[in-house]
Amino acid sequence: MQQITIRDALQQSSRDIDDIDARILLQYALDVSHAHLIAHAEQVLDSKQAQSFRLLTTRRARGEPVAYLTGKREFYSLGFTVTPAVLIPRPETELLVDMALALIPPDLPWKILDLGTGSGAIALAIAKHRPLTDISAVDFSANALTVAKTNACELGVKNVRFIEADWFDGFNGEIFNLIVSNPPYIADGDPHLTRGDLRFEPRMALAAEGEALDCIRSIIAAAPTHLVEDGALLLEHGYDQAEACRRLLSEAGFKRVFSRPDLAGIMRVSGGALDIA
Structure with missing residues (x-):
């Protein structure tokens, strides 16, 4: 199976979804911060992480809101759980x-x-x-x-x-x-x-x-x-x-x-x- 890095994942996803959305979804898939994505662009995703990110980007490309995909949204500097309910x-x-x-x-x-x-x-x-x-x-x-x-x-x-x-x-x-x-x-x-x-x-x-x-x-x-x-x-x-x-x-x-x-x-x-x- 071809290895994919953080940089690769972001570049590939940019064909289908907004770059900001891609970064948020990759942070979620890897459970890391935005700073981590920048500092570790050559980090290789394991198969589970790559599959999770592909699924998230596919769903986003179909229109599903990022907040529902990650289950979180910031409001008034507080983190809120959100669902389709x-x-x-x-x-x-x-x-x-x-x-x-x-x-x-x-x-x-x-x-x-x-x-x-x-x-x-x-x-x-x-x-x-x-x-x-x-x-x-x-x-x-x-x-x-x-x-x-x-x-x-x-x-x-x-x-x-x-x-x-x-x-x-x-x-x-x-x-x-x-x-x-x-x-x-x-x-x-x-x-x-x-x-x-x-x-x-x-x-x-x-x-x-x-x-x-x-x-x-x-x-x-x-x-x-x-x-x-x-x-x-x-x-x-x-x-x-x-x-x-x-x-x-x-x-x-x-x-x-x-x-x-x-x-x-x-x-x-x-x-x-x-x-x-």
Whole structure:
């Protein structure tokens, strides 16, 4: 059998997949760092390693997301386990965490609700930076919650409880200082759902049944009854939904309504707060 080095493997795979993806997958197959690939370019792969890397590159060439192939994705400088049961955490969602942390006092035991938690990325990132908070993380998918609980254990987070529910179901009478959510906000028939990584991600975490704003509309309408006086709501949304979100927030009685852009300049998060009675 022909021997193959790290350099050979990367050169051969570049015909089928992106170079960055190839390096990530080879690191995973060899269980080494990026620096190791650079420093040991002439290292020969054993047969098991070569076979594993070939399989990974073949699957990537077919479109499978790198995060699902390796089972890991970094978010807010934390390592998260991901599976096809959850949406892959994205850099633009870090804006939602930034804005939540800016609101949450580090020395007060705020109650936070994360709706549609998926992998738990938002809730767990907030929990790591605000250990006094009491966070409830909700998802309709039992499989997603299994992944989220795994991440909580791996990250050593103990101030998040995970609840299987449909949005606010089961929270009658319970109120929070802050509600955050990255809900489905793509229209069910949107052609983007048939392209790229989205083809492999759970449809229920991406697409809203009916109109693209249906989930956002439901959350905004119900949120005021689950917020303390001066409580706030923060929502991630689509690139063209900021104006509609602000309108819905104002109609629901929220004040100080705003939208904020992500690093790409796209309006990504909108929110507001209830007035003190």
